[in-house]
Amino acid sequence: MAAPLQAQDWGVMSPSRSHQTGFTVTELMVVLVIIGILAAVATPSLTRDSTARKGRDFSNQVAQGLQRAHSDAMSLRVRQSALISSDRIVFYQEDPNGPTIIRSLFAPPGVAISDAVPADNSNPTPLKIYFNAMGNACSASACTSPTSWLIHIHNGNLLPKHPDYGFVISVTGLTAFVSTRSSS
Numbered sequence: 321m322a323a324p325l326q327a328q329d330w331g332v333m334s335p336s337r338s339h340q341t342g343f344t345v346t347e348l349m350v351v352l353v354i355i356g357i358l359a360a361v362a363t364p365s366l367t368r369d370s371t372a373r374k375g376r377d378f379s380n381q382v383a384q385g386l387q388r389a390h391s392d393a394m395s396l397r398v399r400q401s402a403l404i405s406s407d408r409i410v411f412y413q414e415d416p417n418g419p420t421i422i423r424s425l426f427a428p429p430g431v432a433i434s435d436a437v438p439a440d441n442s443n444p445t446p447l448k449i450y451f452n453a454m455g456n457a458c459s460a461s462a463c464t465s466p467t468s469w470l471i472h473i474h475n476g477n478l479l480p481k482h483p484d485y486g487f488v489i490s491v492t493g494l495t496a497f498v499s500t501r502s503s504s
Contacts, residue, residue, distance in 0.1 A: 372484040374428045375475030379487035381425050382409055382433075382471065383500045386449070386489070390496040392422075393451035399461070404436040404447040404471065414450070414461070430477035434486075438467045449491060457496040466493030472503065 389400040389411050399414035400422075408426045412419040427433065436447045438459050449469055450458045456466040471489040478485045486503035 371430075371477045372475070372482065374477065375431045375473060375487060376484050378425070378427055378431050379473045379489060379500050382473065383489050383498050385409060385411060385423070385425055386491055386496075386498045389422075389449075390451045390455065390457070390498065393453055394455050397453045399453065399463070400451045401461075402449045402451075404433060404449070406432050406434070409433070427473075431473065431475050433471060434474045435472040436469065438469055451496055455496055457491045457493050468493040 386402060389402055392398075392413070393400040396413075401412045401414055401419065403410045403412065406427075408424055410424045411422045413422050448459070450461055450463050452458065452463045456463055457469060458465065459467040459469075469489075469491040471491070473487045473489070475482075475485055480486075483502060487500055488503045489498065489500050491498050
């Protein structure tokens with residue numbers, strides 16, 4: 321018959337409790353407090369950058385849309401146009417059956433197209449830029465003479481002295497080259 325286990329034998333059979341791993345509740349709380357402080361400090365900076373970025377991003381989207389309309393007009397050999405209003409730009413393909421909407425760009429809240437005029441300060445109505453198959457930008461559908469354009473975009477969420485407050489997109493008439501710059 322086997323001998324009964326003695327009390328001192330239990331220590332041999334159970335794992336040692338002196339070398340446990342893990343974090344204490346205090347250590348976890350300290351880490352959470354540090355993360356909370358870093359988040360509180362970083363959030364206003366990220367929000368400001370997001371607000372400032374809205375105007376810049378919209379300006380880039382408008383410039384890319386105009387460049388695409390120009391290249392589509394030349395590659396498809398079909399006149400393209402961009403109808404400009406204060407809160408959007410609508411791109412059309414000018415087919416013989418009538419204009420067809422291709423895409424639209426809407427300004428984010430607080431961002432607006434404040435002005436879009438030919439560089440010679442003439443005032444076409446409606447504000448529509450035509451791109452012909454020859455690669456010209458014009459202010460009339462007949463496109464008899466190339467017209468350069470200036471499009472001003474302002475971010476009303478920012479103060480006027482902020483570097484990202486305003487942008488100017490220029491479209492040259494003869495080559496329809498599109499460029500963007502800050503207006504400050």
